[in-house]
Amino acid sequence: MSVIKKLKYLIILSLLPQYLGILFLKNNPGLVEQYYSTGLYPVISKLLNTSFKWSPVSFGDLLYIAAIIYMSKWVVTNWKRLRTQPRVWGLDVLTLVSIVYFLFHLCWGLNYYRESLHVTLSLKPTYTTEELKIITSKLVLKTNSLHLSITNDSLQKIDTPYSFNKMAALSQQGYKQLETVYPIFGHPGQNTKKSLFSTPLTYMGFGGYLNPFTLEAQVNSVIPKSSMLTTIAHEQAHQLGYAAENEANFIGFLACIHNKDLFYQYAGYAFALRYCLQEMSRRDIDFYKNTVKSIHPGILKNFQETSEFWKAYNNPLEPLIKNFYNNFLKANNQEKGIESYSYVVALLVDYLHNK
Numbered sequence: 001m002s003v004i005k006k007l008k009y010l011i012i013l014s015l016l017p018q019y020l021g022i023l024f025l026k027n028n029p030g031l032v033e034q035y036y037s038t039g040l041y042p043v044i045s046k047l048l049n050t051s052f053k054w055s056p057v058s059f060g061d062l063l064y065i066a067a068i069i070y071m072s073k074w075v076v077t078n079w080k081r082l083r084t085q086p087r088v089w090g091l092d093v094l095t096l097v098s099i100v101y102f103l104f105h106l107c108w109g110l111n112y113y114r115e116s117l118h119v120t121l122s123l124k125p126t127y128t129t130e131e132l133k134i135i136t137s138k139l140v141l142k143t144n145s146l147h148l149s150i151t152n153d154s155l156q157k158i159d160t161p162y163s164f165n166k167m168a169a170l171s172q173q174g175y176k177q178l179e180t181v182y183p184i185f186g187h188p189g190q191n192t193k194k195s196l197f198s199t200p201l202t203y204m205g206f207g208g209y210l211n212p213f214t215l216e217a218q219v220n221s222v223i224p225k226s227s228m229l230t231t232i233a234h235e236q237a238h239q240l241g242y243a244a245e246n247e248a249n250f251i252g253f254l255a256c257i258h259n260k261d262l263f264y265q266y267a268g269y270a271f272a273l274r275y276c277l278q279e280m281s282r283r284d285i286d287f288y289k290n291t292v293k294s295i296h297p298g299i300l301k302n303f304q305e306t307s308e309f310w311k312a313y314n315n316p317l318e319p320l321i322k323n324f325y326n327n328f329l330k331a332n333n334q335e336k337g338i339e340s341y342s343y344v345v346a347l348l349v350d351y352l353h354n355k
Contacts (some may be wrong), residue, residue: 008095015098019307022105022240024111029115037114037285041241044107045188047217049239053191058218060211061196108212117250118347122185127349129283135349136291139273144296146266157301160225160263161323167225168192171232174197181258185240185251192232194221202313207231210238224309229267230256241339249275250347270299272348 025032052059078089118125150158168190175187195201195208195218208219209229217235219228233252242248249271256268273295278286281288292300 002029005091008091011098012091012094012118015094015101018098018101018105025110025113029113032110032113033115033120035242036110041108041111042188045215045239045241048107049188049191050177052214052216053189056193058193058196058211058216060214060216061193061218063170063211063214065196104212108210108215108241111241114241114243117242117244117247118350121182121347121351123347123350125346127341127346131349131353132276132280132283132345133287135352136273136276138352139269140274140291140294143266143269143273143299144294145260146269147299148294150262150266151298154298156298157305158226158263158266158298160229160267162222162225162263164194164219164228167229168219168232170259170261170264171229171255173261174233174255174264175236177258177260178255183255184345185254187236187240191215191221191239192217192236194219198222205310205313208234208235215239224305226267226270227306227309229264230271233264246344246347249344250351253348270302272352273299274303275345275348279342 031095078092116125117123144154147158148154160167171192172187175185179186197218198221201208201220202222206220207223207227208217210217216234217239219232219235221228223231230252233255234248237248237251237255240251242251243249253268253272256264256271259265259268277288277291280291
């Protein structure tokens with residue numbers, strides 16, 4: 001047996017201890033938090049951010065494109081070998097799977113198993129309907145106030161005047177302000193890119209994603225700018241090592257409302273208001289309807305703009321892709337998958353209760 005073949009077998013066999021290690025860490029979030037998320041990961045994050053932030057184009061997307069081309073070519077070249085030498089073909093595939101599995105968890109994926117954010121920030125993970133009503137009303141007043149400060153007209157929707165690079169840089173300023181209140185949210189630096197897959201992402205129903213191998217915050221550049229502000233803040237939260245979608249949503253909200261820029265503040269509070277309204281519509285429809293009437297028409301126009309944008313890109317494949325991603329999240333310690341509104345709202349309610 002050649003040295004290369006022996007090495008491939010060793011790499012494949014490492015899948016078992018890798019998997020068992022993940023199962024162990026899943027049940028020991030304190031160890032992940034101490035030794036990886038706040039220990040090794042910040043070092044990896046700084047290294048990867050330094051390595052790739054210089055590129056104006058998404059290096060991670062280029063890497064994916066190259067990988068797709070290479071794998072397609074490899075399959076075509078080795079298709080005959082699949083029939084004649086299936087074991088050799090399978091050996092190569094499993095070797096690649098093992099390497100990618102290891103790199104995914106080393107570079108970022110272990111953050112799925114860290115301590116829950118409500119534990120870290122000492123927030124309650126539950127709330128009552130009455131508490132939600134109070135906070136929703138509070139958010140309406142704050143969002144209305146910010147909206148009027150920007151437009152001077154309650155009927156006018158807000159159009160964000162910034163370029164993508166300006167939005168990304170301003171979001172970083174928000175994180176710098178947030179760091180003065182919560183040092184754990186100190187950001188490693190600007191590494192936010194327009195995704196080369198923006199149009200496909202839109203049809204799949206995604207506003208962005210974090211590349212786990214380069215830690216570039218990939219943002220869908222097709223979405224409305226009013227949504228792009230919170231999307232950028234959300235993806236930058238993932239860069240901090242908060243893998244859960246609901247937690248990244250909450251941290252993105254915090255970064256927005258701590259920003260000195262009024263457009264970011266408005267985007268953050270409007271984002272939180274939409275979450276609370278969605279949850280309220282499930283709990284008390286009459287209160288929900290009365291609350292909507294008190295929101296400035298201009299704000300509702302922004303909400304409508306976003307809703308109509310995504311409706312325009314509805315397609316039969318989107319539910320299948322969302323279901324795949326939902327199952328991926330559940331497999332990575334996110335029990336509720338994409339649909340995790342209640343936890344986000346719980347964090348919002350408890351955080352805003354004393355504000």
